[in-house]
Amino acid sequence: xxxxxxxxxxxxxxxxxxxxxxxxxxxxxxxxxxxxxxxxxxxxxxxxxxxxxxxxxxxxxxxxxxxxxxxxxxxxxxxxxxxxxxxxxxxxxxxxxxxxxxxxxxxxxxxxxxxxxxxxxxxxxxxxxxxxxxxxxxxxxxxxxxxxxxxxxxxxxxxxxxxxxxxxxxxxxxxxxxxxxxxxxxxxxxxxxxxxxxxxxxxxxxxxxxxxxxxxxxxxxxxxxxxxxxxxxxxxxxxxxxxxxxxxxxxxxxxxxxxxxxxxxxxxxxxxxxxxxxxxxxxxxxxxxxxxxxxxxxxxxxxxxxxxxxxxxxxxxxxxxxxxxxxxxxxxxxxxxxxxxxxxxxxxxxxxxxxxxxxxxxxxxxxxxxxxxxxxxxxxxxxxxxxxxxxxxxxxxxxxxxxxxxxxxxxxxxxxxxxxxxxxxxxxxxxxxxxxxxxxxxxxxxxxxxxxxxxxxxxxxxxxxxxxxxxxxxxxxxxxxxxxxxxxxxxxxxxxxxxxxxxxxxxxxxxxxxxxxxxxxxxxxxxxxxxxxxxxxxxxxxxxxxxxxx
Numbered sequence: 001x002x003x004x005x006x007x008x009x010x011x012x013x014x015x016x017x018x019x020x021x022x023x024x025x026x027x028x029x030x031x032x033x034x035x036x037x038x039x040x041x042x043x044x045x046x047x048x049x050x051x052x053x054x055x056x057x058x059x060x061x062x063x064x065x066x067x068x069x070x071x072x073x074x075x076x077x078x079x080x081x082x083x084x085x086x087x088x089x090x091x092x093x094x095x096x097x098x099x100x101x102x103x104x105x106x107x108x109x110x111x112x113x114x115x116x117x118x119x120x121x122x123x124x125x126x127x128x129x130x131x132x133x134x135x136x137x138x139x140x141x142x143x144x145x146x147x148x149x150x151x152x153x154x155x156x157x158x159x160x161x162x163x164x165x166x167x168x169x170x171x172x173x174x175x176x177x178x179x180x181x182x183x184x185x186x187x188x189x190x191x192x193x194x195x196x197x198x199x200x201x202x203x204x205x206x207x208x209x210x211x212x213x214x215x216x217x218x219x220x221x222x223x224x225x226x227x228x229x230x231x232x233x234x235x236x237x238x239x240x241x242x243x244x245x246x247x248x249x250x251x252x253x254x255x256x257x258x259x260x261x262x263x264x265x266x267x268x269x270x271x272x273x274x275x276x277x278x279x280x281x282x283x284x285x286x287x288x289x290x291x292x293x294x295x296x297x298x299x300x301x302x303x304x305x306x307x308x309x310x311x312x313x314x315x316x317x318x319x320x321x322x323x324x325x326x327x328x329x330x331x332x333x334x335x336x337x338x339x340x341x342x343x344x345x346x347x348x349x350x351x352x353x354x355x356x357x358x359x360x361x362x363x364x365x366x367x368x369x370x371x372x373x374x375x376x377x378x379x380x381x382x383x384x385x386x387x388x389x390x391x392x393x394x395x396x397x398x399x400x401x402x403x404x405x406x407x408x409x410x411x412x413x414x415x416x417x418x419x420x421x422x423x424x425x426x427x428x429x430x431x432x433x434x435x436x437x438x439x440x441x442x443x444x445x446x447x448x449x450x451x452x453x454x455x456x457x458x459x460x461x462x463x464x465x466x467x468x469x470x471x472x473x474x475x476x477x478x479x480x481x482x483x484x485x486x487x488x489x490x491x492x493x494x495x496x497x498x499x500x501x502x503x504x505x506x507x508x509x510x511x512x513x514x515x516x517x518x519x520x521x522x523x524x525x526x527x528x529x530x531x532x533x534x535x536x537x538x539x540x541x542x543x544x545x546x547x548x549x550x
Contacts, residue, residue, distance in 0.1 A: 034476040041472045048088035049461060050077050053095055054105055055084040061105035068099055132156055139197055143175065146193075148183035152176065156201060171204045173197050178214040185211075187235060190219045236274055239372060244268045251381060251415050255408065263384035263433070268416070271376040276369065283363040293358040303351035377424045379416055383408060384433040400430045 053076070054065060062078075065085055069076045074095055077086040087095050099105070118127070136154040143152040153176045159169040175193055179185065185193075190211050198206040211220040247268040255264045287293070383405075385397035400408075409428045418424050531538040 037472060038476055041469045048090065050086040051089045051092050052079075053085045053087045053092060055080065057083055057085065057105055065099060065104055068102055068104055069095070072098060132158060135200065139175075139200055142196065143177065143193060146189065148179050148185055148189070149177050150180050151178045154197065158201065170208060171201055172208045173201065173204060173210070175209065175211045176214070177211065177219075185213070185219060194220055236272075236372070240270060240272055243272070243374075244270050247377065247379070247416055251379065251412055254411055254415050255381075255383075258408075259383060265382045266412075267380045269378040269380075270374060271378075273369075273373045273375045274371055276371055278369075279365075279367040281363075281365045281367075283365070285361040285363070288361070295356060296359045297357040299355040301351075301353035303353075304348070305350075306348045374422070376422055377416055377418075379412060379424075379426045381408070381412055381426075381428045382433075383428065383430045385430065397432050405430055 054061075057065065059082070062082055062085065066076065066078075069085075069087070072095070074087055074091060078084070079086055118130070122130075136156050139154040139156075140152045143149055143154070155174040155176075156171065157173065158171045162168050175197060177185070177193075191206070193211055194206040194209040197209045198204045209220065210218070212218055244267075247270070248266045251266040251268070252264055255266075383400065385399055388396050388398055390396065405428060409426060412418075412426055412428060416424070416426070418426060527538075
């Protein structure tokens with residue numbers, strides 16, 4: 001007959017009350033130990049796994065990070081002699097973002113805060129050294145703000161000033177950058193670092209700044225020029241690749257509507273001229289007619305003068321004598337001059353001078369050739385066979401006709417801007433494509449996702465914790481608590497056996513009673529004993545039966 005919860009509890013209480021004091025203390029200690037074991041197992045299972053937040057920290061950065069973690073109420077642990085800080089695994093990335101917002105850690109470099117704690121009586125040399133350290137630290141922090149740069153160190157070689165011009169030296173600088181994995185610095189970024197450092201130090205030239213990465217490769221100066229392919233720098237190579245990709249995309253774009261996106265491939269090889277040339281010419285043309293020439297300046301001078309004629313000669317006796325006899329020819333006409341004794345009229349003279357200056361015909365021509373001009377284009381195009389589906393649904397590949405290939409060639413030439421004078425070449429080939437078969441990836445099952453989640457180092461640790469906790473709980477229940485409860489429920493007051501007298505006068509053996517009857521007789525005897533010891537329990541049981549109409 002099954003017992004209810006109330007009867008089971010009563011049996012436990014009755015069994016516990018029948019134990020001795022030593023047994024009661026032992027049972028209580030065992031139950032307490034089992035409960036404590038379960039609590040410890042639960043706390044251990046709930047203890048988070050700690051992972052490294054930052055490692056190889058300097059003492060200054062470590063103290064600042066710990067102070068920030070205390071402000072954020074994030075638990076932490078210190079390992080590796082204080083150079084590594086650990087936080088719970090779920091909070092690693094969130095904590096890094098929060099500390100990055102506070103510019104922590106600073107990487108061990110010091111900036112101009114070094115000048116805030118200047119000692120009294122410090123020498124000028126020590127002050128100059130501190131200033132140089134602070135300037136190098138500030139430059140390192142600025143370079144670290146670049147996206148590809150993980151950390152940076154700056155070394156400044158600033159010579160001491162001299163009053164002699166011959167002994168003056170220019171400063172130099174060296175920059176060591178540690179890049180993130182799969183990151184690199186292009187030529188423009190290296191030049192930016194050089195100019196950044198050069199602009200921060202007086203009289204420092206950008207060419208005097210050397211930039212080296214963490215692998216030991218020289219990124220600036222002659223090393224960068226030696227690394228250029230074919231004598232081209234990074235910008236020129238980038239322009240060449242972009243130009244070739246643009247022409248290839250233009251050709252594929254015009255052919256895809258006719259052939260399909262997966263049925264055409266185009267490649268372009270461009271030859272560019274990056275040489276710079278300047279030419280200046282001055283040309284003089286032959287002189288043209290005055291009517292076609294432009295007058296630059298013109299000057300005219302007109303002069304008119306009148307001179308009256310009077311007595312001539314040198315005053316004196318000779319001038320007062322009459323003139324001699326005339327020696328005119330016999331056939332000479334009569335003199336047309338005025339009669340003797342009449343007055344001679346005055347003489348008039350005029351002068352005109354004109355100067356005309358014409359412009360000289362001259363042509364000055366200044367020609368500068370473009371940089372990166374196209375010298376030649378070579379285009380290769382591969383066109384796939386056309387697919388044909390027959391009435392039965394079978395797919396077959398057929399070659400394009402000559403007319404279609406001619407049309408495709410004309411389209412390619414127009415798209416690339418074909419120039420025969422430039423020496424361009426175009427090659428269009430029709431061939432079947434051998435495309436690799438793409439296997440459809442099956443959707444991951446929940447079992448695969450579960451395995452991927454738990455077959456990791458952290459997943460294995462969590463699984464081990466859960467398994468250990470389950471084993472401890474099972475042992476506490478089946479090994480400690482359940483046997484103790486079963487023993488308590490089986491405790492009964494011993495029954496005085498009735499000895500029968502045998503035929504020979506000795507005690508007679510009790511008749512064999514079946515197991516079910518013995519259990520019933522034992523329960524009945526126990527009920528009689530309970531009724532005899534505490535009649536109130538029997539009364540409560542009868543009331544309960546009557547209330548339930550049993």
